[in-house]
Amino acid sequence: MAPVRKTIARGEPVKVGVLGAGAWAEFAHLPGFRRDPRCQLVAIADPSVERAQAFATKFDIPHVYASHEELIARADIDLVDVCTPSATHFELSWAALSAGKHVLCEKPVAYDFTETRRAAELARAMGVKTKLGFTFRYSPAMQYMKELIAADYLGTPFIFNGYEQNSQWLDPTNPLRQVDHTADQSVIQVSSLEGYGAPIMDLAHLFMGSRFREVVGTMRNFIPERVVRATGTMMRMNIDDGDVFIGDFESGAFGSIQTSFVTVGNYPGLEARVYGSKGALICRLVEENGICESLKGATADQVEFRELEIPARFYPPGGSKQESWRSLFYANLISSFISEILDDGPGNEGNFEDGAHVQELINAVELSCRERRWVSIPLAR
Ligand SMILES: NC(=O)c1ccc[n+]([C@@H]2O[C@H](COP(=O)([O-])OP(=O)(O)OC[C@H]3O[C@@H](n4cnc5c(N)ncnc54)[C@H](O)[C@@H]3O)[C@@H](O)[C@H]2O)c1
Numbered sequence: 001m002a003p004v005r006k007t008i009a010r011g012e013p014v015k016v017g018v019l020g021a022g023a024w025a026e027f028a029h030l031p032g033f034r035r036d037p038r039c040q041l042v043a044i045a046d047p048s049v050e051r052a053q054a055f056a057t058k059f060d061i062p063h064v065y066a067s068h069e070e071l072i073a074r075a076d077i078d079l080v081d082v083c084t085p086s087a088t089h090f091e092l093s094w095a096a097l098s099a100g101k102h103v104l105c106e107k108p109v110a111y112d113f114t115e116t117r118r119a120a121e122l123a124r125a126m127g128v129k130t131k132l133g134f135t136f137r138y139s140p141a142m143q144y145m146k147e148l149i150a151a152d153y154l155g156t157p158f159i160f161n162g163y164e165q166n167s168q169w170l171d172p173t174n175p176l177r178q179v180d181h182t183a184d185q186s187v188i189q190v191s192s193l194e195g196y197g198a199p200i201m202d203l204a205h206l207f208m209g210s211r212f213r214e215v216v217g218t219m220r221n222f223i224p225e226r227v228v229r230a231t232g233t234m235m236r237m238n239i240d241d242g243d244v245f246i247g248d249f250e251s252g253a254f255g256s257i258q259t260s261f262v263t264v265g266n267y268p269g270l271e272a273r274v275y276g277s278k279g280a281l282i283c284r285l286v287e288e289n290g291i292c293e294s295l296k297g298a299t300a301d302q303v304e305f306r307e308l309e310i311p312a313r314f315y316p317p318g319g320s321k322q323e324s325w326r327s328l329f330y331a332n333l334i335s336s337f338i339s340e341i342l343d344d345g346p347g348n349e350g351n352f353e354d355g356a357h358v359q360e361l362i363n364a365v366e367l368s369c370r371e372r373r374w375v376s377i378p379l380a381r
Helices: 023-035 049-059 068-072 086-098 113-126 140-150 197-208 325-343 352-371
Strands: 014-019 039-045 063-065 079-082 102-105 130-132 157-165 212-220 225-228 233-236 242-249 254-260 268-276 279-286 294-299 302-307
Touching: 014 023, 014 068, 014 325, 023 039, 023 049, 023 079, 023 325, 039 049, 039 068, 049 063, 063 068, 068 086, 079 086, 086 102, 086 113, 102 325, 113 130, 113 352, 130 325, 130 352, 140 197, 140 268, 140 279, 140 294, 140 325, 157 197, 197 212, 197 254, 197 268, 197 352, 212 352, 242 352
Parallel strands: 014 039, 014 079, 039 063, 079 102, 102 130, 157 254
Antiparallel strands: 157 268, 212 242, 225 233, 242 254, 268 279, 279 294, 294 302
């Protein structure tokens, strides 16, 4: 019989188990859980037990495990956080969902959208909630932009332009992770399109209130050789370190998205622009001049873009745009998920279903590049 989801008694905290004691857990996930008094970190697991132990000490987590199985087996855990290398996400999320846990998973759940959709269906069948690490949807500036669009600031959205560009891997000696160094190097592999494209594609769907229905795009490898973390050596890596696509939305709008990790500029390097019949909004998430986000708006009767003040209610307690984007945006993501779990209602934004749509778009752009043609969505599978 399928395990039944544990109900959380009123006033009880959401009990959290974290898989993966890596860099992103340290700078984004764990500070986010520590900041929300409605949840409690119960356990952490990593095959590198020393790292898990070090994080347990730093973040005051009582239980440490060497395997995800031991953590997921704990009956008291309500929420499993998957913050491990991307290739492990599907297996770990599937195991946690099968055990009746709510799941927060770093993107992507899986490289093929049909797998992500299967995981979303399992979550629905188990009556649990899911959330993907679509970090930038939760930036206070993006949240305010979403509210302004819902309040009809733009009128009918005509055009979306999105960028996620930074110089994280411009230096080929910076050891590259999340890549398959055994892949056939005569064929370009998806890299930036997946790792950096996903969050801005998610924002395109969110802000346009519609999804891409047809796309054409290309991927390019600009830096041929890199040091790979898994081997510690400089080697040929035919990965997409830059990509661009255009497409039509179901609504009749159109849009473009460009991503790269070899483009000079600072983290996280997002820009989302929407132009509509009544106004336009440009949100920029780039650490510059000591701040990590800005929002500008223009209206048909006031065409000069003006800085919009982001209301304080969009910031987590103690947060400001002077804070690191990693902890600031993630605090909002975690607060959103804890609210959704405790409310026990239908609310569940940025879930695996949304992730499956983004993944289908990534798979469609890859196909378009490989076959040098326009590709329609839904994809035939
Ligand atoms: N949303 C964002 O903005 C954002 C930003 C950075 C990283 N990420 C994603 O976060 C994830 C983690 O990235 P990272 O930089 O922390 O990686 P990392 O390599 O520094 O850490 C991953 C950790 O997971 C551990 N691990 C591997 N298999 C495990 C298992 N079965 N159970 C438990 N632990 C296991 C590893 O030993 C390692 O300590 C990646 O998918 C990455 O793409 C997302």
